[in-house]
Amino acid sequence: MRSDRHPRAAPVTGAGPGSVRPGGRTARVRDAVREATLAELSEHGYRELTVEGVAARSGVHRTTVYRRWGGADGLIADALARAAAEPWPVPDTGTLAGDLRALARLVLTGLTDPAQGPLTRAFVLAAAHSPAAARALHDFYARRHEQAAAAVERAAARGEVPAGTDPAEVVRAAVAPLYHRAFITGEPVDEAAADRAAAAACAAARAGILTAPPPQAGAPGGAGGRAADPPRSERRS
Amino acid sequence: MRSDRHPRAAPVTGAGPGSVRPGGRTARVRDAVREATLAELSEHGYRELTVEGVAARSGVHRTTVYRRWGGADGLIADALARAAAEPWPVPDTGTLAGDLRALARLVLTGLTDPAQGPLTRAFVLAAAHSPAAARALHDFYARRHEQAAAAVERAAARGEVPAGTDPAEVVRAAVAPLYHRAFITGEPVDEAAADRAAAAACAAARAGILTAPPPQAGAPGGAGGRAADPPRSERRS
DNA sequence: GCGTTAACGCAACGAGTGTTGCTTTAGGAT
DNA sequence: ATCCTAAAGCAACACTCGTTGCGTTAACGC
Numbered sequence: 407m408r409s410d411r412h413p414r415a416a417p418v419t420g421a422g423p424g425s426v427r428p429g430g431r432t433a434r435v436r437d438a439v440r441e442a443t444l445a446e447l448s449e450h451g452y453r454e455l456t457v458e459g460v461a462a463r464s465g466v467h468r469t470t471v472y473r474r475w476g477g478a479d480g481l482i483a484d485a486l487a488r489a490a491a492e493p494w495p496v497p498d499t500g501t502l503a504g505d506l507r508a509l510a511r512l513v514l515t516g517l518t519d520p521a522q523g524p525l526t527r528a529f530v531l532a533a534a535h536s537p538a539a540a541r542a543l544h545d546f547y548a549r550r551h552e553q554a555a556a557a558v559e560r561a562a563a564r565g566e567v568p569a570g571t572d573p574a575e576v577v578r579a580a581v582a583p584l585y586h587r588a589f590i591t592g593e594p595v596d597e598a599a600a601d602r603a604a605a606a607a608c609a610a611a612r613a614g615i616l617t618a619p620p621p622q623a624g625a626p627g628g629a630g631g632r633a634a635d636p637p638r639s640e641r642r643s
Numbered sequence: 644m645r646s647d648r649h650p651r652a653a654p655v656t657g658a659g660p661g662s663v664r665p666g667g668r669t670a671r672v673r674d675a676v677r678e679a680t681l682a683e684l685s686e687h688g689y690r691e692l693t694v695e696g697v698a699a700r701s702g703v704h705r706t707t708v709y710r711r712w713g714g715a716d717g718l719i720a721d722a723l724a725r726a727a728a729e730p731w732p733v734p735d736t737g738t739l740a741g742d743l744r745a746l747a748r749l750v751l752t753g754l755t756d757p758a759q760g761p762l763t764r765a766f767v768l769a770a771a772h773s774p775a776a777a778r779a780l781h782d783f784y785a786r787r788h789e790q791a792a793a794a795v796e797r798a799a800a801r802g803e804v805p806a807g808t809d810p811a812e813v814v815r816a817a818v819a820p821l822y823h824r825a826f827i828t829g830e831p832v833d834e835a836a837a838d839r840a841a842a843a844a845c846a847a848a849r850a851g852i853l854t855a856p857p858p859q860a861g862a863p864g865g866a867g868g869r870a871a872d873p874p875r876s877e878r879r880s
Numbered sequence: 881g882c883g884t885t886a887a888c889g890c891a892a893c894g895a896g897t898g899t900t901g902c903t904t905t906a907g908g909a910t
Numbered sequence: 911a912t913c914c915t916a917a918a919g920c921a922a923c924a925c926t927c928g929t930t931g932c933g934t935t936a937a938c939g940c
Contacts, residue, residue, distance in 0.1 A: 544830070578820050610847050
């Protein structure tokens with residue numbers, strides 16, 4: 407057990423700019439902790455991210471970290487929320503194939519880069535553990551898919567893919583195999599894999615497979631929708 | 644920290660049939676612990692899987708579990724190895740599209756079924772934590788892809804897909820979006836998603852995108868291959 | 881400047897996890 | 911039936927994590 411049973415939810419977690427006393431020391435502490443969190447995460451990964459370690463590195467007392475962030479998961483959720491705010495350099499190469507390939511390589515970098523890889527990994531693991539991190543990660547990818555959708559929409563405008571193609575679905579198809587390799591099967595994640603996934607997504611989109619699901623007309627045999635996902639793991643207490 | 648720094652690696656972990664003293668009590672203890680592990684995993688998930696819980700449920704002493712399995716991760720690795728040994732009912736519907744759809748629905752069930760879902764989830768999380776579990780999960784999916792490859796090979800024999808199509812890659816494309824939804828973005832995993840992923844994989848395979856990578860002819864700009872994957876997380880000690 | 885009070889630092893506690901040395905049990909061989 | 915020894919049980923320990931009550935610091939308003 408890492409940070410279960412927290413009686414009082416961390417106040418505002420991030421102690422954002424709307425806080426009661428945003429000035430001087432508070433801000434200094436917040437920045438120090440945030441920086442230390444990223445550093446620890448990059449160096450040791452999620453498993454070894456400990457409140458004590460972050461506190462020691464940042465020069466802030468353990469208690470303060472627990473009170474403001476509520477534990478290790480809160481630290482990661484905060485880091486994730488900040489990461490989601492940063493814009494994503496969605497490529498524009500002129501063709502859907504080119505855009506998807508560049509997109510897949512962007513993801514590839516995010517998974518294999520010595521600096522970003524551990525962070526990505528840590529975020530995913532944290533999401534599987536804490537509902538707060540899960541929400542943050544969901545929002546993070548929602549924003550990214552939203553930005554990447556532009557590439558598909560351009561392709562649709564050019565007539566490269568049929569109207570009604572679901573941008574998010576295309577993006578997912580292009581990047582999912584990479585995550586699958588990295589997190590599920592533990593297979594190598596390399597440029598060849600990225601390029602093939604992008605090309606496959608492009609072909610499927612072109613074939614008109616990746617259209618938006620019918621808005622209301624429920625799929626006959628379909629389950630009611632989500633089955634066991636967003637509130638990731640449950641607690642007993 | 645869950646089960647780090649184990650001075651001596653657990654002897655043979657599973658105490659397989661080749662053990663020194665496979666008879667009576669030892670076997671009884673092993674089965675009781677294994678059963679308890681699966682039950683605890685299904686009920687509480689990976690996060691709440693504690694050696695103490697398994698010991699209590701199985702009626703075996705904590706110390707015994709620690710000595711034979713080395714901790715919670717070892718329990719999961721053992722469970723995974725056993726799961727990998729079980730055959731997978733790969734469908735044979737007569738068409739690649741049908742086979743892939745059935746395959747994707749199989750995976751869908753594995754992710755959303757109240758009994759299997761928590762197990763799948765637990766396995767993936769464990770793999771991200773412990774190298775032993777990572778290896779076990781890798782082998783698990785290697786076996787499954789191996790079995791599923793038959794469906795693609797049948798399709799190739801029928802001429803549905805070009806020769807040289809990589810079966811594992813087709814299977815991956817068909818199921819990856821589901822895992823992606825479940826573990827990465829936290830989006831709903833339903834039959835519509837499964838069917839679309841299968842159809843997309845089928846279309847890509849038909850288009851000749853998912854061919855086996857050139858055996859030796861290194862992809863020019865390609866990285867040396869694997870980058871930061873199989874030995875999942877490192878320890879400091 | 882000066883007072884108020886939110887936020888931080890400190891020390892100690894409680895709980896749970898993993899470890900270790902020793903004793904006891906029972907499988908397998910003589 | 912008896913002995914030998916691998917494996918399981920037992921008790922106590924050490925360590926880390928998260929929590930709590932209280933004293934101290936320093937932003938912010940006047």
